[in-house]
Amino acid sequence: MAADTLAPAKINLFLHVGPPGADGYHPLCSLMVFADAGDRVMLQAGDALDLKVRGPFGAQLAGEGDNLVLRAARALLATAKGPQAPHAFVLDKRLPVAAGLGGGSSDAGAALRLMREQVSPRLGDAELEAVAASLGADGAACLWARPVLAQGRGERLSPAPGLPILEAVLVNPGVTVSTPEVYRRFDAGGAFGEVEPPPMPEAFESVEELAGWLASTRNDLEAPAVALAPAIGDVLATLADEPEALIARMSGSGATCFALCQSEVEAETLAERIMAMKPDWWVQRCRLGGPWD
Template structure:
């Protein structure tokens, strides 16, 4: 074990698109989703400990996790230790929580993935990204994508991950109205629409921002309409984003309630974020850059 503390970033995951198929016999919905990761997120710190696995949580949204008996971070640590066959491995882990909980930003999955990466370094394990993604797949459908934390397609129930070969940086604004949304009820409402079987699309490729935004604009999030019916605040956020000068695309991420708007450049995104925040002081508003495929 190394003696040096490890810091690992856990970026917010945003679904630029989300196509969802009908519920399968295994209890999961097949998905086809274009996913990117922001320069905003949580942070995992891991350092040596005399024995055992210990977790503490700090940050703006730490209180929302106090009631969780076993955080995904600890589950990831135990899963990695089991995969390594090294029950004696120990660590002290700190989760600095900047992302809101139940927000459609993959926060818990990002934390679990960052924990796998951090402890792999701390414990000097010889696991590559593909192996960590396989370990992460038992923790949650979004964890394999979050292990890679780069533009990609998620398919299957999320475990089939295909990193994009060409995708540029994108500039945007992420807005959360402060209303947690449980994923299960949104999917249940979507099931009532009798969804059709998925027809997988082609691998998206874009060499510059305008092409990527145009491609994204032609896509959709199947869960957006049922989510708005359950949580009207999502529609209010989308209306606010769509009304901003320079907003090219406005859409909900995941199962909500967070939404994003895409803009041509960073100044436009920051100006838009300032305007939304000034008009809606109770909302969480964050200008972001979504990293390119060259990460």
């Protein structure tokens, strides 16, 4: 028995963040979509619950301790109860680490889907979603990897508006950004955003319409992230200066940024040009939406 699935990159098309509550958590509002590119997670028979990591960014996870894939598997087994045969995971780490792409949460979501399919097929969606939500703010959204509007701490999900095909380019300058440090800078600045969902149509008819609407939104963590890692600002400026980019923005708490393009050809052209200009940057041509496999 062996099965594998995509753990897609998560992209925050916008991210509005409010002031921290008494518990220290920030309320947010974000339109999340998922890329047809990401890590891959494989589940296979094994002698014990185990995880092997490989891939171009696998070395960055060495020594990180308790990976979210294993935490997700243990949480599902505890929920399912009963005797279980041991299984082992292989994580092909293709996304940069600490990159604002929800990589760990998406890996965990992929692991949960595989475990339910192969080990606990009677486990209901609600139980699986509760396990995913317990693993972190992005856990619930990353379980099914569908476009969603996320609120609260990220656990309150509602369907996203209808979206056209989104041709995009993801760019990471090769730096990692600490999410807690970004939030500390954000709090120190005191420029908290409105977290009520902005008015939006039931569906966007074109990527141009969506990009125009996104221009009225923001990523509230972008400025503190750029202050911590000026290379993010270099990426944003580079993308914004290219004719194919309808809009350029940072995802999550950074450091990955994205550009939406009008067509597949324009996205491919932009990706090739950025790779030629900045060979040390990670550049990924993709489509945004979801779910994918």
